[in-house]
Amino acid sequence: MELTGCCFALDVPPTWRMETNDGVVIATSDESFAGFTPNVVLRESRLTRPAPTSLAAASQANLAVLSTQIPGSFFFHVEAIPDANATPGPAERRRLWAFSTLKIPEAHGNALCLLMIQDLLVVDDVITEVTATVPLMAWHRGSMYESILDSLRPLPPNARRVPHTDSDVFGVDLDDWASNRDGAPREKLDIQPDPVPALAGEIATLSEGAFKALDDLTVLGRSRRTSKFSAAGRELRRAGLIDDPGALTETGEWVATHLRNGRHMAVAADSSPPQLLTLWIGDMTVLAISHLTDTATGRITHRIVHCLTDDIPRLVFMWLELQPSWDMTFEITCSQAEFIAKLQTGAPPGTVPDGDAAEFTRRRWVAVSLIGPDNEKDAPEVAWAMARPRGVALLTEGTNADRVIVSRNPAEPFWQVLTRALLNLAEGEEP
Numbered sequence: 001m002e003l004t005g006c007c008f009a010l011d012v013p014p015t016w017r018m019e020t021n022d023g024v025v026i027a028t029s030d031e032s033f034a035g036f037t038p039n040v041v042l043r044e045s046r047l048t049r050p051a052p053t054s055l056a057a058a059s060q061a062n063l064a065v066l067s068t069q070i071p072g073s074f075f076f077h078v079e080a081i082p083d084a085n086a087t088p089g090p091a092e093r094r095r096l097w098a099f100s101t102l103k104i105p106e107a108h109g110n111a112l113c114l115l116m117i118q119d120l121l122v123v124d125d126v127i128t129e130v131t132a133t134v135p136l137m138a139w140h141r142g143s144m145y146e147s148i149l150d151s152l153r154p155l156p157p158n159a160r161r162v163p164h165t166d167s168d169v170f171g172v173d174l175d176d177w178a179s180n181r182d183g184a185p186r187e188k189l190d191i192q193p194d195p196v197p198a199l200a201g202e203i204a205t206l207s208e209g210a211f212k213a214l215d216d217l218t219v220l221g222r223s224r225r226t227s228k229f230s231a232a233g234r235e236l237r238r239a240g241l242i243d244d245p246g247a248l249t250e251t252g253e254w255v256a257t258h259l260r261n262g263r264h265m266a267v268a269a270d271s272s273p274p275q276l277l278t279l280w281i282g283d284m285t286v287l288a289i290s291h292l293t294d295t296a297t298g299r300i301t302h303r304i305v306h307c308l309t310d311d312i313p314r315l316v317f318m319w320l321e322l323q324p325s326w327d328m329t330f331e332i333t334c335s336q337a338e339f340i341a342k343l344q345t346g347a348p349p350g351t352v353p354d355g356d357a358a359e360f361t362r363r364r365w366v367a368v369s370l371i372g373p374d375n376e377k378d379a380p381e382v383a384w385a386m387a388r389p390r391g392v393a394l395l396t397e398g399t400n401a402d403r404v405i406v407s408r409n410p411a412e413p414f415w416q417v418l419t420r421a422l423l424n425l426a427e428g429e430e431p
Contacts, residue, residue, distance in 0.1 A: 006161040011151040023164030035104040038134040045167035052089040056187040057172035067195040073100040074195040078324040090184040093121040099314040113311040189324040190389035203304040204239035218256040258287035325391025327410040330357035363387035
């Protein structure tokens with residue numbers, strides 16, 4: 001079925017439903033997943049000041065506002081996709097990928113993780129924005145939702161009408177390095193404000209003493225720290241984790257059960273100070289604890305939250321504060337000593353080729369690891385180096401155990417590698 005707006009059209013399955021509301025065209029699936037119905041929304045606007053940078057400006061404007069409009073939502077990946085229909089600017093469209101969330105009754109009050117895929121295309125003086133939204137659990141690479149977006153095209157000139165709204169977005173802060181490399185306007189991507197956390201439930205934030213008392217209760221069934229007269233005991237009571245006599249409440253027992261029996265994994269960042277996120281996975285739910293160190297006092301606090309298993313990628317991406325970055329292609333091989341020196345002092349790791357590798361190397365690196373439940377493994381499940389604003393490169397061992405390979409491959413974006421590993425570990429499978 002053809003979904004048509006004023007100036008653009010795209011194809012959706014014939015069984016989908018379509019409606020138009022004040023110039024916005026909405027198509028909804030005939031299937032639902034966990035109570036959410038996938039949908040595609042087509043919006044069009046007339047550009048009041050069209051320019052070769054209009055596409056970049058619109059993309060950057062969307063990056064800046066999503067996390068402020070929908071709590072827990074943020075973009076994590078941006079692509080420049082060739083499109084011969086785009087005129088008069090660069091012959092390309094933008095594809096922006098975001099995580100969002102929605103609390104629904106079918107998820108028992110938990111938040112369902114949603115994947116939003118958004119295409120932007122400028123033709124003459126009209127820009128269209130098409131957004132497909134689907135539960136992460138119902139998506140796979142090369143899904144029909146990408147096929148729907150790929151079908152986006154302008155209507156023949158004689159079939160077009162004037163859009164209902166105007167767009168006056170024209171200012172853009174360009175990424176000079178990426179623009180010069182690609183010969184096209186490239187907007188800066190690391191401009192998103194920190195997303196407002198939106199989890200199914202924030203259980204508590206505990207001091208080191210209260211967390212140790214909770215751990216004692218979990219392992220031993222008792223703790224001398226839970227007295228009414230102790231600071232830890234008062235803290236656990238205020239958090240609703242123990243009752244007046246000092247026994248675990250229903251919430252406290254839920255936390256303890258996950259700590260005792262859940263499948264365990266962790267994400268560790270070798271930053272200053274070091275950061276750690278630990279997760280315990282039950283049947284469908286996850287207990288997540290972020291361990292935060294105050295740089296001024298050195299005190300550690302433990303923030304305890306819970307979510308559904310399919311929401312783990314959104315939680316981890318949000319904790320890592322991942323920002324989109326422009327695609328790069330490179331492979332750097334260095335020794336362990338050179339790699340450690342780069343992390344600690346910023347010294348370039350040996351001989352680095354020109355181009356993408358040189359740009360990535362001149363940034364500060366932070367090493368991060370995903371650690372699975374198998375404590376006998378010498379290596380993490382996935383390891384990577386973060387180099388803001390140039391994104392992430394995977395870390396792997398070379399043929400020689402003393403060598404480290406730092407690489408980027410646009411054909412397999414990092415977000416897909418990490419999402420797959422997280423969900424596989426949550427299901428008890430190999431990443």
